[in-house]
Amino acid sequence: MPLTTDLAEAARQRFRARVSGDPTGAPSWVRDIALVGDGPGWFEPDGVVWRVHGDLATLVGGVTALLGQAAHPLALAGVQRHSDYRDDPWKRLAGTARWLVVSTFGSAELAEREAARVRGMHRKVRGSADDGRPYAASDPDLLRWVHLAFTDAFLAAQRAVGTDLRDRFGREWPDTYVAEWARSAEVLGATDLPASVAELDDALAAYGPVLEPVPDDLRAFLSAPPGLSPPEQLFYGGLAAAAGLLVSPRLAACAGVPGRDRRDLVARARLGAAAGQLRALTLALGTRSPSEESARWRLGLGPAPEWAEPAA
Numbered sequence: 001m002p003l004t005t006d007l008a009e010a011a012r013q014r015f016r017a018r019v020s021g022d023p024t025g026a027p028s029w030v031r032d033i034a035l036v037g038d039g040p041g042w043f044e045p046d047g048v049v050w051r052v053h054g055d056l057a058t059l060v061g062g063v064t065a066l067l068g069q070a071a072h073p074l075a076l077a078g079v080q081r082h083s084d085y086r087d088d089p090w091k092r093l094a095g096t097a098r099w100l101v102v103s104t105f106g107s108a109e110l111a112e113r114e115a116a117r118v119r120g121m122h123r124k125v126r127g128s129a130d131d132g133r134p135y136a137a138s139d140p141d142l143l144r145w146v147h148l149a150f151t152d153a154f155l156a157a158q159r160a161v162g163t164d165l166r167d168r169f170g171r172e173w174p175d176t177y178v179a180e181w182a183r184s185a186e187v188l189g190a191t192d193l194p195a196s197v198a199e200l201d202d203a204l205a206a207y208g209p210v211l212e213p214v215p216d217d218l219r220a221f222l223s224a225p226p227g228l229s230p231p232e233q234l235f236y237g238g239l240a241a242a243a244g245l246l247v248s249p250r251l252a253a254c255a256g257v258p259g260r261d262r263r264d265l266v267a268r269a270r271l272g273a274a275a276g277q278l279r280a281l282t283l284a285l286g287t288r289s290p291s292e293e294s295a296r297w298r299l300g301l302g303p304a305p306e307w308a309e310p311a312a
Contacts, residue, residue: 026290026307029098029114034294034305037107042183045299048169048176052154053104054292056278056285057162062096063243065153066222071211071254072145074135076218082125082137103184105295115187122188140191147185147193148203149251151178155197156246156260161275204250211254219256235277242274 043049052058070076102114125137135142155174158165165173175196182193194200223240224233244257245267252259258267288296296302 026294026305027098029102030290030294031307032110033102033106033291034298034308036113037109038298039107040299041103041105041107041295042111043104043180045295045301047180048165048173049104049180050292051163051165051168052158052177053100054289055158055162056281057157057160058100058154059278060161060239060243060246060274061154061157063222063240064157064246065150067214067219067243067247067255067257068149068153068251069146070214070218071149071251072142072207073210073212074129074133074139075142075145076214077127077129078125078135078137078142081127101289101291105291107298112187115184119188138189140189143185143188143190144192144203145207147182147190148200148207149248151181151194152200152204152248153243153246155200156248157243160246160271161242161278201248201250204248208250211251214255216256238270238274238277241270245271 070079099114099118103111106114119138122137122143126135128134137143155177158177159174169176178197178200179195182195185193192203194203224237228236244255245260245262247255247257247259249259249261252261288302290305290307293302293305297304297308
């Protein structure tokens with residue numbers, strides 16, 4: 001039993017280090033969720049956004065989002081030319097996780113501070129694609145595109161491989177998620193954002209004329225990023241296979257994946273296997289992330305997180 005416990009703890013630490021960039025799983029920005037500000041943030045505690053972003057289905061949704069976002073050639077050019085994701089994909093993952101969890105679980109003060117940091121980064125990302133078209137990460141239309149693909153992907157992942165939220169929030173919870181999460185993109189400069197699932201689908205469809213096939217090398221990279229141990233490769237491979245089955249039908253052809261239109265026995269089996277993987281990981285990690293634990297402590301809804309020093 002001690003050996004099993006030690007192995008489980010080692011797995012927890014390795015996973016949290018992967019997604020946070022910190023060996024403890026609680027880098028400074030996670031600790032700031034507990035320490036900066038003393039009231040609610042942009043989203044209701046234990047509300048729809050908290051529950052979607054606190055679910056490990058986000059691991060699948062993140063890959064789905066990247067597959068979809070990369071279909072926009074200007075969004076892809078910005079990432080390829082201003083990011084070291086190929087050399088250090090896990091640093092890139094930690095950066096994305098930071099924005100997601102701070103805006104979700106942080107106080108309003110911290111979320112605004114994080115938004116200002118991201119806006120500052122976006123101002124530096126500008127240039128021209130190979131065909132001469134200019135791009136800028138601060139362009140409201142590109143910000144809108146990234147938000148649409150992200151929202152669709154995380155929503156699809158929650159529905160397919162995450163915890164069922166209907167009993168808690170009702171059958172219309174997806175519309176609530178789309179409407180509420182729009183706030184995170186508005187503060188970055190995106191405009192004309194959807195407030196329902198139907199509006200989200202229409203908005204994605206409208207981008208059809210500007211989308212292009214995702215390069216083969218990028219799809220290969222997303223299916224098997226470097227730096228994973230053999231067990232991690234096996235685990236990630238199952239999630240990546242599920243991610244390709246969750247891309248919007250509006251984007252699947254460009255992304256070179258089956259997308260949500262495929263619902264044969266193989267597709268259902270892969271999604272079921274991914275859901276099983278996530279349930280097992282939840283048992284290993286616990287139902288709450290360090291970020292949510294920090295938020296609950298700030299709000300007086302839970303005990304101090306593990307990293308917090310005992311009160312004097």
